[in-house]
Amino acid sequence: MAGESLIPATETRLGMTTQTLTLEQETNPWEAQAARFDEAALRLNLDAGLTKVLRMPAREIIVHIPVSMDDGTVEVFTGYRVQHSVARGPGKGGIRYAPDVSLDEVRALASWMTWKCAVVNIPFGGAKGGVICNPKNMSQGELERMTRRYTASLIEFIGPEKDVPAPDMNTNEQTMAWIMDTYSMHMGQTMTSVVTGKPVNIGGSRGRREATGRGVSIVCDEALKYLGMTVEGCRVIVQGFGNVGMHSAHLLWEKGYTIIGIAEWDGALFNAEGLNIGKLVEWKTANGTIHGFPGGEAVDKAELLERECEILVPAATENVITSKNAERLRCKILCEGANGPTTTIADEILFDKKVFVIPDILANAGGVTTSYFEWVQDRMGYFWTESEVNQRLERIMVDSFADVVRYATEHKVNNRIAAYMLAIDRVAYTIKQRGIYA
Numbered sequence: 001m002a003g004e005s006l007i008p009a010t011e012t013r014l015g016m017t018t019q020t021l022t023l024e025q026e027t028n029p030w031e032a033q034a035a036r037f038d039e040a041a042l043r044l045n046l047d048a049g050l051t052k053v054l055r056m057p058a059r060e061i062i063v064h065i066p067v068s069m070d071d072g073t074v075e076v077f078t079g080y081r082v083q084h085s086v087a088r089g090p091g092k093g094g095i096r097y098a099p100d101v102s103l104d105e106v107r108a109l110a111s112w113m114t115w116k117c118a119v120v121n122i123p124f125g126g127a128k129g130g131v132i133c134n135p136k137n138m139s140q141g142e143l144e145r146m147t148r149r150y151t152a153s154l155i156e157f158i159g160p161e162k163d164v165p166a167p168d169m170n171t172n173e174q175t176m177a178w179i180m181d182t183y184s185m186h187m188g189q190t191m192t193s194v195v196t197g198k199p200v201n202i203g204g205s206r207g208r209r210e211a212t213g214r215g216v217s218i219v220c221d222e223a224l225k226y227l228g229m230t231v232e233g234c235r236v237i238v239q240g241f242g243n244v245g246m247h248s249a250h251l252l253w254e255k256g257y258t259i260i261g262i263a264e265w266d267g268a269l270f271n272a273e274g275l276n277i278g279k280l281v282e283w284k285t286a287n288g289t290i291h292g293f294p295g296g297e298a299v300d301k302a303e304l305l306e307r308e309c310e311i312l313v314p315a316a317t318e319n320v321i322t323s324k325n326a327e328r329l330r331c332k333i334l335c336e337g338a339n340g341p342t343t344t345i346a347d348e349i350l351f352d353k354k355v356f357v358i359p360d361i362l363a364n365a366g367g368v369t370t371s372y373f374e375w376v377q378d379r380m381g382y383f384w385t386e387s388e389v390n391q392r393l394e395r396i397m398v399d400s401f402a403d404v405v406r407y408a409t410e411h412k413v414n415n416r417i418a419a420y421m422l423a424i425d426r427v428a429y430t431i432k433q434r435g436i437y438a
Contacts, residue, residue, distance in 0.1 A: 029108035040420035063153035084110035084126040091127030094168025101130035116361040118423035151182040160193040167197040193378035196371035205374035207389035213247025215366015237261035240316030253277035269296035314341035336360035359416040
């Protein structure tokens with residue numbers, strides 16, 4: 001499958017496809033992933049029929065969820081579940097709750113999950129879900145009733161062998177417990193393996209909560225080795241201090257990286273000598289915010305991303321690095337802890353600036369890899385120690401980093417297109433083996 005490219009070896013830019021994107025389309029996540037897919041598929045000389053199969057989701061589900069609110073009124077929320085591919089195994093992907101959830105966003109995230117699972121070579125396909133709501137304005141009871149009705153609406157489409165949800169933006173272990181319980185009630189038996197990211201006492205995996213951040217820290221280590229850099233004096237700026245950003249920053253700090261900046265949705269902190277991330281985690285836990293932390297000065301969150309550093313870790317939402325700010329970035333390594341933080345047009349700018357990008361479908365794959373471990377443990381009814389989980393995760397992340405940079409070297413492309421090529425190659429090979437059912 002991964003034969004000689006039709007593109008001359010000297011032509012390594014992404015411009016062939018991204019030139020067709022307008023500025024208005026730049027921040028559309030579905031358009032962004034499609035442009036990258038098309039580039040990678042062309043370089044692989046992928047069969048036209050397989051290209052059509054892999055370019056579109058296999059199934060898109062829209063549900064409208066009536067929920068009794070605390071004040072006695074009834075609200076109807078719109079929810080989505082998109083299953084991009086189940087060729088290599090059950091669909092896998094999180095569920096997010098946010099007011100700006102859209103079908104295009106969920107489509108893109110589902111496709112990224114397909115490629116992410118293939119990059120780290122675990123037997124899952126890609127899926128994603130979301131509900132349009134503002135969870136900050138909802139009580140715990142309202143969130144539970146909405147989650148349970150959403151689960152019931154999807155009951156025939158999810159399951160341990162069909163599609164296995166997980167937490168994402170504004171969802172957590174409790175959300176997964178509600179989904180697991182609702183599904184189990186419908187099945188008439190406890191089915192822990194229907195979701196991952198659950199509390200440990202009901203089938204969750206040790207190490208899952210920190211897994212995405214741990215994966216980020218591992219590929220940062222590998223990037224330094226690959227580029228001949230050292231941890232000593234390596235300055236890091238992390239955008240986002242939720243689950244991924246907090247654990248990424250804390251694990252890197254424990255390894256000796258100097259975390260000089262943390263950006264949040266409502267502000268940022270900077271300390272040229274390095275922030276004490278252990279104390280900052282305690283402050284955020286106690287106060288619910290990084291504001292007022294005495295170990296750093298308050299700075300503008302957008303400006304912080306443009307300060308000089310060795311590693312920049314965007315670990316929050318999509319479209320943080322665009323054509324508007326990519327030229328001003330002064331990092332040597334961009335490690336994408338979030339899904340889709342860099343637009344395709346920004347990719348071209350970063351390529352010209354020779355920034356070493358660790359793409360999201362590799363960098364943040366620690367979460368889905370440990371979700372796979374959780375699914376395996378649930379199904380066999382035997383649970384590993386946290387040390388065992390972390391050792392297995394490190395081996396997969398190290399091997400996957402090596403696979404991507406080898407692909408990049410062999411095909412003379414950047415790391416993102418190499419990761420897409422590797423993933424598409426694996427999924428396409430499986431589809432060819434299975435054949436097209438007709």
